[in-house]
Amino acid sequence: MNVHFIAIGGSVMHQLALALHKKGYQVTGSDDEIFEPAQSNLQKEGLLPAGMGWYPEKITPGLDAVILGMHAKQDNPELQKARELGLKIYSFPEYIYQESRNKTRVVVGGSHGKTTTTSMIMHALRKAGKDFDYLVGARLEGFDQSVQVTHAPIIVCEGDEYPASVIEKRPKFHFLFPHIAILTGIAWDHINVFPTFEFYLEQFTIFIQKIESGGILIYNETDPVLKELVLANKRPDIRYQPYNVPPHSIANGKTTLTIEAQTGELQVFGNHNLLNLHAAWYVCRELGMDAASFVKAISSFTGAAKRLELLARNDNTIVYRDFAHAPSKVKATIDAVKQQFPERTLVAVLELHTFSSLNEQFMNEYNGAMDRADKAAVFYSRHALELKRMPELPAEKVYAGFGKEGLQVLNDKNDLMQWLRQQPYKNACLLLMSSGNYDGADILNFAQEITRN
Template sequence: MKVHFIAIGGSVMHQLALALHKKGYQVTGSDDEIFEPAQSNLQKEGLLPAAFGWFPEKITAGLDAVILGMHAKQDNPELQRARELGLKIYSFPEYIYQESQEKTRVVVGGSHGKTTTTSMIMHALRKAGKDFDYLVGARLEGFDQSVQVTHAPIIVCEGDEYPASAIEKRPKFHFLFPHIAILTGIAWDHINVFPTFDFYLEQFTIFINKIEPGGLLIYNETDDVLKKLVTKTKRKDIRYQPYPVPFHTISNGKTILTIEEQTAGLQVFGNHNLLNLHAAWYACRELDMNAATFVTAISSFTGAAKRLELLASNDTTIVYRDFAHAPSKVKATIEAVKQQFPNRTLVAVLELHTYSSLNEQFMTEYKGAMDPADKAAVFYSRHALELKRMPELPAEKVVAGFGKTGLQVFNEKERLMQWLQQQNYKNACLLLMSSGNYDGADMLTFAKQITG
């Protein structure tokens, strides 16, 4: 097989290129810029383009497939050449489906918890010694890459609702046709892509209708919006498995899980993680795993990167960082830490970094999200607003939107760090939530300083 990647430097694109190269395919690619770690990863396998830019001469009639990344535009000269030659052009998820038509496909969708749930399934399958392929959106301990495509009989995919490519605007998870589907919950986000809530909901209805006949839909019954949607789109040719928070206890900051009389202590915590874990269990059970094997396996799961990741700790202070940025994720993450450590002061910092979160009209979606925190701050940089060509976001609009008494709002990292240094971290948890980098502030060093 000869495959060419247009925009090979993307975080998932380059991982697929590496996976196909390892499978024995002839892989080529182009991009106008490639950053680390993609550059080193591609260079190590001899797949780094000799020069940056677009080269139509790379597109020849002998190619079996052209895979188009999100970074490529409609007028891309390589894409135009591929069209002229009548070549098969795939978005990333379309190609994943082509490679997995003979596999049992597990697809995890939802507004939050996709990466963690996918990672939990992968972790349990590996511990159980099962052979499988995967596609996941974060680095996971024990896995060298985030995409693997071999001849395995199973593939586990994180199902993203973002558009598939520049020429295919439908969501990625519409192209994967699962046998086992998971929906973790629905909370409106990405207003630049989904301008109305109804339009966003429709994407999940379509996903349910893409499940293979005879397949299984595993869904979070504690999410009222999702539960209503599932009821409304009831299909008679698939099976349904609702899930609540599984039975558990919390003792001295440690969560003890019980499934089918099998009990074990967990490395992760919080109702959102327990819900993700319950979904993972039902998927693994459908793949012929028993409860004893699953519970033993999941007890060693430490979480996906930047999902309630422990940065530093001592006897009196714990520092976590989390990728949370959407309102539902922020709320779930804060509640998880407060529930796990009810007798500690919770200092929470949220960076607004995405298009939606920096939009003044979106602020009311955060109402109450930071209420459980004892001390709370919201940070956003003017630089982020400039990059996204967005208007000024007044601090008073942020305060009004969150509705949190005593909320501090900063848009200069120096003022944020000054506030953080003034807090008392004795018998406390510091929770850092962001999909950005606090405008370059060194939070890891700070975490080590207050726990050192």
């Protein structure tokens, strides 16, 4: 196979390029900018383009496939050349499906928990010695890359509802056609793409229709919106498996899980992680794993990168970071830490960084999300607004939206660091939530600083 990537430097695009190269395919690619770690990863395998930019001459009739990344625009000269030649042009998920037609396809969809649930399934299958391919949106301990495509009989995919490419606006998870599907929950997000909740909801209805006949939908029955959607779209040709928070106990900051009379102490915690874990169990059971093997495997799961990731700790202070940015994710993460450490002061910082979270019209969706934090701050930089070409977000609108008494709203990274230094860290948890980098503030060093003693 001779495959060319337009926008090869993307976080998942370059991972797919590496995976196909390792499979023995002839891989080429172009991009107008490539950052780390993609640059080093591609260079190591001899796939880094010789020069930055677009080169239509790379698009030849001998190509079996052209894979189009999200970064590419409609007027991309390589895309135009591929169209002129009548070549097969695929978005990332469309190509993943082509590579997995003869595999059992597991797809994890939902507004939150996708990465963690996918990672849990991968971890358990690896511990059980099963051969599988995968697509996941984060770094995971024990896995060298985030995309693997081989001749394995199973593929486990994180199913994103974001558009597939510039020429294919439908959500990525509409192209994966699962035999085993998970829906973790539904909470409105990506309002720049899905301007109404009804439109967003429709994408999950379509996903249910894409499940292969004879397949199974594993869904979170504790989410009333999802439960209603599933019941309204029942199909007679697939099975349904609801899940909820499995039996467990919490003692001394540790959670012990029970599944089918099998018990094990977990490295992760929180109801949202327990829900993710329960969904992962039903997938693994479908793939032939027993409860004893699953509980033993999942007991060593330490989490995906930036998902309630432990940054630093001492006897007085524990610091976690999390990718949480959407309202439901923020609330679930705060609730998890408060439930696990009820006697500790919870200091929580949320950075607004996405299109949705920086939109004044979306702010009311955050109402109550940070209520359980003892000390809370919301940070967003004017720089982020400028980069996204968004209007000013007034601090008073943030206050009103969150409805949290005593909430600090900060725009300057120096003010953020000053606020952090003023907080109490004796018998406390510091929770840092962001999909950005706090406008370059040295948060990681601060975490080490307050736990050094």
